[in-house]
Amino acid sequence: MAKRNILQFIILGLLNQQARTGYELTKAFDSDIGEFWSAQHSQIYPQLQRLEADGQITHSDEVTGEKLNRKRYAVTPAGAAALNDWLAADTEPTIGGRDEFALKLYFIQSPADPRLQHMLAVQQEFHTERCAHLQAQMAAKFPEGQRADNFGHYLVLDHAIRRETAYVEWLAAAVKQLAR
Amino acid sequence: MAKRNILQFIILGLLNQQARTGYELTKAFDSDIGEFWSAQHSQIYPQLQRLEADGQITHSDEVTGEKLNRKRYAVTPAGAAALNDWLAADTEPTIGGRDEFALKLYFIQSPADPRLQHMLAVQQEFHTERCAHLQAQMAAKFPEGQRADNFGHYLVLDHAIRRETAYVEWLAAAVKQLAR
DNA sequence: TGACACATGTAACGTGTTACATGATTCG
DNA sequence: CGAATCATGTAACACGTTACATGTGTCA
Numbered sequence: 001m002a003k004r005n006i007l008q009f010i011i012l013g014l015l016n017q018q019a020r021t022g023y024e025l026t027k028a029f030d031s032d033i034g035e036f037w038s039a040q041h042s043q044i045y046p047q048l049q050r051l052e053a054d055g056q057i058t059h060s061d062e063v064t065g066e067k068l069n070r071k072r073y074a075v076t077p078a079g080a081a082a083l084n085d086w087l088a089a090d091t092e093p094t095i096g097g098r099d100e101f102a103l104k105l106y107f108i109q110s111p112a113d114p115r116l117q118h119m120l121a122v123q124q125e126f127h128t129e130r131c132a133h134l135q136a137q138m139a140a141k142f143p144e145g146q147r148a149d150n151f152g153h154y155l156v157l158d159h160a161i162r163r164e165t166a167y168v169e170w171l172a173a174a175v176k177q178l179a180r
Numbered sequence: 181m182a183k184r185n186i187l188q189f190i191i192l193g194l195l196n197q198q199a200r201t202g203y204e205l206t207k208a209f210d211s212d213i214g215e216f217w218s219a220q221h222s223q224i225y226p227q228l229q230r231l232e233a234d235g236q237i238t239h240s241d242e243v244t245g246e247k248l249n250r251k252r253y254a255v256t257p258a259g260a261a262a263l264n265d266w267l268a269a270d271t272e273p274t275i276g277g278r279d280e281f282a283l284k285l286y287f288i289q290s291p292a293d294p295r296l297q298h299m300l301a302v303q304q305e306f307h308t309e310r311c312a313h314l315q316a317q318m319a320a321k322f323p324e325g326q327r328a329d330n331f332g333h334y335l336v337l338d339h340a341i342r343r344e345t346a347y348v349e350w351l352a353a354a355v356k357q358l359a360r
Numbered sequence: 361t362g363a364c365a366c367a368t369g370t371a372a373c374g375t376g377t378t379a380c381a382t383g384a385t386t387c388g
Numbered sequence: 389c390g391a392a393t394c395a396t397g398t399a400a401c402a403c404g405t406t407a408c409a410t411g412t413g414t415c416a
Contacts, residue, residue, distance in 0.1 A: 003374075003375085003404085003405060003406085005374080005375080006278075006280055006283070007375085007376095009283075010283060013283075013286070013287035016287070017287075017289075021394095021395075021396095022395075022396065022397090023393095023394060023395050023396075026395095032286070033283070033286065034275075035275075035276050035282075036276060036277075036278060036279045036282045036283050036286070037278050037279075037283060038278075038376090039376080040376075040377065040378085041395090041396075041397085042376085042377080042378080042379090042397080042398080042399090043375080043376065043377085045396060045397055045398090046397085046398085049397095064384085064385070064394080064395090065384070065385055065386090066384080066385090067383090067384065067385095068383085068384045068385065068394075068395070069384095069395085069396090070394085070395060070396080071395095071396085083287070086284070087284050087287060087288065087295065088295065090302070091280055091281045091284060091299070091302075091303070092280065093281065093303055093306040093307065093310075094277070094278075094279045094280065094281060094282075095214075095310075096215050096216060096277070096340060096343060096344075097216075097274070097276070097277015097278060097279075098186075098216060098217050098218075098274075098277060099216045099217075099274045099277075099339075100186055100271055100272065100274065101271045101273065101274060102215075102216045102274075102335075102336050102339055103186070103189075103190060103193075103213075103216050103217055103336075104266070104267050104271060105332050105335045105336060106193070106212075106213065106216070106332040106333060106335070106336045107193035107196070107197075107263070107267060107332055108267065108331070108332050109197075109329070109330060109331060109332055110331055111327065111328060111331040115267065115268065119271070122270070122271075123271070123273055126273040127273065130273075130275075147291065147357060148291060149289070150289060151288070151289060151290055151291040151357075152285050152286040152287055152288050152289055153286060155282075155285045155286070155350075155354055156282050156283075156285060156286045158350060158353065158354075159279075159282055159350050160276060162346045162347075162349060162350045163276060163343070163346055163347075163350075164276075165346070166342045166343055166345070166346035167342075167343075169342060170335075170338060170339050170342045170343075173338065174335055174338075177327060177331075183376090183377060183378085183402075183403085185402080185403080187403085187404095201366095201367075201368095202367075202368065202369090203366065203367050203368075206367095218404090219404080220404075220405065220406085221367090221368075221369085222369080222370080222371090222404085222405080222406080222407090223403080223404065223405085225368060225369055225370090226369085226370085229369095244366080244367090244412080244413070245412070245413055245414090246412080246413085247411090247412065247413095248366075248367070248411085248412045248413065249367080249368090249412095250366085250367060250368080251367095251368085
């Protein structure tokens with residue numbers, strides 16, 4: 001899995017869009033970017049420190065209210081260069097992530113197994129709902145083929161929708177071929 | 181990512197199908213099961229030792245030729261029970277694995293970016309070829325809707341094909357909306 | 361006899377998750 | 389004033405990859 005520390009580039013990419021705090025970066029992984037990567041704050045804060053020590057980002061202190069301090073990070077020219085190097089480098093194609101559910105199905109040999117019905121139904125419900133949620137997002141953010149700006153965002157949303165749609169179709173096809 | 185040590189159950193599942201050596205288990209991750217999980221021998225051998233210490237598997241020694249020893253592992257009743265518990269347990273739905281390429285696209289804001297053309301073409305070639313390879317496998321292993329036996333195997337192959345197909349379609353749609 | 365597949369292990373390191381820990385601000 | 393959110397960190401542990409290490413069997 002992880003090997004070349006992708007996280008640092010994601011942080012650079014996000015900060016390159018706009019200056020952010022560690023907290024805001026953490027939340028970015030809950031929305032659109034969460035479709036293709038995840039990270040917790042316990043990983044992000046140390047990474048920010050390393051990037052700053054490396055001279056790829058800097059921060060300015062901000063105060064909210066009386067005492068609360070937050071650090072707003074921004075990329076340096078060196079950071080922007082590192083980001084561009086990453087973007088320009090060859091990308092090892094993704095070869096299908098890990099899927100515990102698919103794995104379980106693999107070990108159930110018989111299409112008559114009594115557990116299949118329920119297992120498939122649960123997954124179907126989840127992914128169908130998820131699919132609808134993504135389509136709603138798409139409709140909200142890109143109403144009229146408004147893809148010119150934020151093209152990247154559009155592409156990953158489209159990707160997520162296609163992926164979930166294919167997943168739902170796979171589950172439906174599986175259900176259809178169940179018992180007999 | 182990993183959290184509940186899925187690997188142990190995969191090993192139990194594979195050994196439940198038939199007794200295998202560590203080497204054979206390692207190779208299983210290069211074929212069909214590799215679509216949804218990967219593991220190296222350096223992870224597998226220690227895991228086999230732990231499973232045996234736990235009483236979930238046992239091994240018998242085999243000799244090939246003059247000296248070469250291999251250990252053929254098989255599940256114990258306790259191991260089979262653990263496997264069934266895992267299969268019966270609720271499965272957290274997969275929420276889209278990590279995809280470095282999708283991530284890069286996300287950070288490229290403009291559909292006129294000169295890098296896009298080449299990036300997409302490279303991925304397109306890879307995934308198209310992969311798609312064809314999977315379909316060939318399907319045709320070879322399940323010729324005439326021969327899904328009754330090895331139903332699990334059929335399902336994961338079908339899953340992989342649908343996933344790759346969707347990926348290829350996504351890339352094609354992206355290319356179509358490129359410059360202008 | 362050399363290359364390649366078979367076969368099994370350990371070590372070092374990096375990444376990722378969960379838990380621990382603390383405190384401020386805002387809103388009802 | 390209590391709950392939710394904002395905000396930032398550290399520690400412990402589990403998981404995964406790469407590299408190190410060694411030796412046998414088979415086939416051309």
